[in-house]
Amino acid sequence: MGMTTSPALHPDLAPLAFLLGSWSGTGHGQYPTIADFSYQETVTYTHVGKPFIVYTQRTQDPHTGAPMHTESGYLRPVGPAVAEMVLSQPSGIVEVHHVAIDGPSIEMVSTTVVRTPTAKPVSAVRRIVTVDGPVMRYTMDMAAMGLELQFHLSAELSWG
């Protein structure tokens, strides 16, 4: 980024270094209020030498390439196995998460979800991300539209 290229990893990020890179692959989604769907996804976790990770995500229609969802945010370690995550979405939703780090896996549980007046009523989110060598897998559970927290998304992504 800018004048600082290839900065050294901040030592606080060592427990989260397994996330770093660009990951692409295919995901699937479902929810009782919508039709099942699939998507092509690219997720990036990068750093600039400071004690946080920059997260970006975008998905595309697997057939047409048209952009679907996107979101971005930041992951910041605050203890040996604990981090904080914030992210925002163009749909008018922001999520604040408590993050538990367990080896090459993180579990993000929302402490707050805030919505703009026109956003869909999402009230809670849980995201689990696990890296196994060159493969990243994640699941996302969501409570929305008045329904309880339940499975919404899963994807398998490859590094590079």
Added chain:
Amino acid sequence: MGMTTSPALHPDLAPLAFLLGSWSGTGHGQYPTIADFSYQETVTYTHVGKPFIVYTQRTQDPHTGAPMHTESGYLRPVGPAVAEMVLSQPSGIVEVHHVAIDGPSIEMVSTTVVRTPTAKPVSAVRRIVTVDGPVMRYTMDMAAMGLELQFHLSAELSWG
């Protein structure tokens, strides 16, 4: 982005098209609880053909080039002169704004600011962004550390 290059501007974005592009320049900050400071900044407003604008911002130390602040979010029109803005910051802060569009100017007033447990106590933000030809100027007022809403940042940026 991805397979979709140079998409057509979504008609909903016409009133905000003046923001689109990459803007760089110098800014200055102050607050009663900290020393005055200056920064080099790059702000981007981009789109992918959908009815929202992607916002990114990063600042660097003007002398060393070291990264300072960064933030990212989304701006979405919801009426002829009204938009919603969400953004997140690695410091553990998310902002939700009501946005008034007035010609080549937007005024963003926070409706909610949410913080992670370790974030500094920021409680309200007001941002005004104005474009005059190839120049973007903004100011940001902030209520933080128990103090009332007051001037915090201003910058003048050039397009391109």
